[in-house]
Amino acid sequence: MGAPAKTSPTPAKRPAGAGLLAAELRVAVMRTSRRLRAEAASRDISPGQYSVLAGILNGPLTVGELAEREQIQAPSMTRIVNGLETAGYVTRGDNPQDRRQVLVHVTEAGTAVLQRARSRRTQWLAKRVAALTPEERATLHEAARILQEMSAT
Amino acid sequence: MGAPAKTSPTPAKRPAGAGLLAAELRVAVMRTSRRLRAEAASRDISPGQYSVLAGILNGPLTVGELAEREQIQAPSMTRIVNGLETAGYVTRGDNPQDRRQVLVHVTEAGTAVLQRARSRRTQWLAKRVAALTPEERATLHEAARILQEMSAT
């Protein structure tokens, strides 16, 4: 069986076995992602573009590094960067130390659009998060950290 | 701004404001969903097909009901049902009380493939879930419930 869950915030629920938990988590994540995509669609920038801009805010990264971070293949990242470059949100620069690489830099317009998008993008989610109890928010905060770590594996 | 977050269960981390939490949650969910899709791809059935089969295990539903449950439009559900019907996993039946409606029934093959898929589909996730602490599993269990409720809104 699962763990005793001694200090669970919801005493009525026991932790399910790994298989059952994975199944319910998978449904929850897939459904939420579909909802997020639908709600955020056609405003500002795409989810992929958003992540890329956020990733290079603190300094340029190569196309390969970005692809690895986003867990997608290089050609897909090339397309995302193309879109951002056309929109004027990033520029491509050479790396003098390895001229095969392409460093993606964020522009001022890119920084601005990211900040605007940050508030709009999460509007749907933020509205629902705000309706939660502090305990539920803490749970989601911790869950986000766990999911990030699991996905990074 | 967000709530003061007075009784956080994770002392080192305070619950972020609704906007920040929504932002980090969004990234975590989108990244995990991309990972899930990639890991589960081309085995058994698609995520959408999986959810549909699971939904009609306890009795047939109409195409419209399924579309609403999955938060997608009717034509998208028609395509998913087409795929399942071609594969022999569901059958379409009339509703005698309203002949505009189409009731989607699961077949024996559909039930079997769902049970097989259930264990395979969540394999990637279950492996990582099993490596977590009981407390982390409890957190994800609760988070799944919260995400489900938020997505249902």
Next chain:
DNA sequence: TATTGTTATACTCTATAACTATA
């Protein structure tokens, strides 16, 4: 010869609009 990035191409999933049949 190996690696980085791009181009070419195709597949999956989604959506909106137009259509058919039933109510």
Next chain:
DNA sequence: TATAGTTATAGAGTATAACAATA
């Protein structure tokens, strides 16, 4: 006239394979 479902078409995002430039 309104509703349930399908068909037609298009768009977004992803992938693999082949190619160019550089190491």
